[in-house]
Amino acid sequence: MAVVMTLVQMKLAILRHAVKGPQGSTMSSAGVLGVLIAGGTVYLAFLDGDWLPAAYAVWMLGWIIGPVFSGGGDESLRPEFFSAIGLRPYRLAAGLLTAAFIGVAPVVSLLALAGLVVAGTREGVVGVVVAVPAMVLQLAVFVLLSRVAVALLGVALGSRVGAIGAGVINGVILAILGQGWVFAVALGQGGQIPEFVRYLPSGWGLLAVEGNLLALVAMAVLIVLLLGAWAALLTRRTGADRPSTRGRRPMRAATARQAVIAKELRTWTRDLVRTHQMAFALTYGVCFAAAPLALGIPDMLPLAGPIFIAMAASLSANTYGTDGTAHWLTLLTPGASDVRGRQLAWLAAVGPVAVLLTVAFTLVTGGPWPLVLSATPALLGGGAGLVLLVSVYGLVPGIDPRNRGGNPLRTSEDEGSLTGMAYLMLLLVACSAAPAVTVAAMFGWWGVPVGVATGVLCYWGFGLLAERRLTARGAELLQVMRTGRRPGSITGKSSFAMPKMSKPREFIVMVCITLGAIPLIPQGVVAMTMLSDGQLGHTWFLATHMPPALRWPTAIVMVLLGLGMYTTGFLLWRQAKKQAAGARAEAREEPQEAAP
Template identity: 60%
Template structure:
């Protein structure tokens, strides 16, 4: 037990030193939102046990999918740190498991699981007593299952078929979560599926209700998962990445062509990029096709545009994922590396987006002007914004040849990558907004606007990114080599701010997208399409004369929140840089 307690104390010490400044602000915001969700889950224990079982299934999915999308999850303590101690795999897994319970996410999940105690107290004293071990075992199952799935995906990403398969699966699951309203409508018609009760997430609830076999099943599952994780840790520690098979030499007619050829070879060989591409494809198709369960075809034509937006978000840190290899680019100042990357990005994504858009729009029977106007605008906007955002807000990445331990972890700053992805989602959508509005009001005229917008975004943003790379390339290389500038640039916006300004900035930047995109832009599109009383989009529930004003008000609110966030951090920026 000494090893387990030592690892727990190490985790506490590391968190105590890490959770400062902006990290503490981000963690506080996440904890607040998590506790609100946990409180809602506990409330279900008083109202509807079927929904409580479904909520616990959602918590389990969150624990599984969150770490996969966040680069391998919490790795404050990594198995590689203890490889030279000679610990048996099961002992190492036990110590890491104890350390995994130290943190904000397990604490929030434990609060949500107190719903078991509430259910037990309503049923009797014996049931309430059973709820206590059920809570502990249920939390252990959730954490261990998350660890095992992440480890399996990490191993799968080391092979091309595994990277593609995991990308397809992860994209489909996240799209299902994004379209949860579809399943809520189905549940209203058919009820919560009985299978939800018999998932591992529901065994604790069954045990509290008197089915004692579920408590034994939880204990057995903990032992099995611990053994599986121990075996996977051994595979991870001894993993050796195989070099790719020999390929024909790359040929190109010029310097930019050489960059295109190099990038296309990277897109075909880098397993992380394979995973990102297939993830975006699966997400776009599944997100657009989910409403077919309700017989609604209106979203199907937008599979291609959704794929483009998600692909841009996944590749927003394109220069950061190259690691210190940027020095090769800086040694050839006459080469337009940005233009080459833009062309390669389009070559890898545009054919897929075009096929999806044309095929699914033909199935749905339109609207041709709108989707064909959006597609070039989004493609050009994404191809221009990907390098521009990457060189301005670069997050230092792990060199590709050092990803052996955990291929999913391509950066030490998971929060920075997540923020970059959300920012890219908003920016690419804004790039397609003019073409979409013109196409909606004036039909085929929007196609011309989309083409012009796309070309201008590709050329203009690419030009800005190229200028930034040439003028600040050495600084970017130093960021990727040491990470110092990245931390300084982040803290420079928050250091010296009062707690009030920090809180305003954190909430505004963190939640500004909610009124701007779903309640504003998306709700306005539903209103324009005649969709009323739709899911959680407030504008669709208003009287006809209030629908557009409500959607417009949410858009203004989102923009005002981003403006307030900028206002909150602007004094610090001004002091740091008088220009």
């Protein structure tokens, strides 16, 4: 009990400092958004049907996969911190589990689980009484499933097969969530929520409220089993040995650039984190484009390649930060063309797969060839240039690969900045293809040379800017990677961290970033492909229902709306960033003026 109370007090102290620090605004915005979603979940409890168990299934899925895409979730209390104390794994797991209930996500989830109380009112006083322990047990199931999933993924990333398998599973799940509108439309067309959803672990609380008290017992047993599994995985994590690197084939290169290319290509195939990211990007692109097939709509299949390129670029945007202090090798190698070598290696890793996907799926659907052949070279060139440019200008200090510890998902101490960098990269890569796609939509095959020219210019121009920046500021970047702090920086935060801004502006930024893809992709790009093929009257695509004179203008307006939302979010973020930098500069000047 003493161990549990100590860990709880530590988590409370960390949370108090986080609320007062630079993370406070992000936490408050996430909390407001979470409360709104929780309120919508509780509202479903007043409706007939299986909407509430389906919603809880989504919450459970969010708990499982959410930490996977945020560096392993909340790890303010890491198991490695307590490995030298000699605690038994079960006691450590119980203490960490209790501390995990303290935070924004558990509170918001508990509010969403209040729908069990609403459902219990239909069963009378007994249902309301049972709903209270059911809420607590259901939340414990969510938290433990999250912890065990992250621990299992960490074990999977210890082998190449496991890393690929984990990437495939995560890509499928996230693509399904990203294309949720497909399944919403399918249900709206007469489909029903499958009966088995009610019997998933996420629905056991509702079964208990409805009178099946064995569900409470089942949740308690599941919690004990998950706790035991987590304790065993914690033991493996804190005592795991590092894989041997013996037996590697020696690397031979005649020039410095060839050495960079060979090193990068080997990193793409041997670094299990990169392997996981590549498998995820590939699976996400294919599944995201194939999801509309559930409605009999194949038109989005040709976008699998472009989506894969964008996701691969966003995941590899912090390439220098991920490599850590290995950058000193480049600084000590005269004449090494590190940027160009990395660009060629990135194209070699991403390009062939992207081209194969694009051509194969476009052959299946029979077009639209001008759009895909215009977008693909532009995206490849834009990705190859922007990956290096964003990395050297907005580097997020990463954890050296040799020091990643038991959670390989966490590649940086500032995971929030990595998320901001990924969103920005998606926007920038999409913008690099916008001129070619616009020309192809209006003038057909003329978009192909525009796409090739745009890709070449982005590759050469952005690479040149990155190379100059690396030459001029290479030593400073190495210092950032070593210490995690920037010269003259007070907080040490990356350029992509969420700056302090008013609550309405922060809410607008979050809405623009998270919802901008809806008008841009399905209502814009996908609608354009349908119109080009003469497919009209599809359920969810507004442009296909418009009169002939308004179809293309509607689709173009949707694309502009999506780009406008992303641009608005970026401009508000940038304005707040400049104001924060000005405030810090004034704070540094005041003591100097007062000194005489």
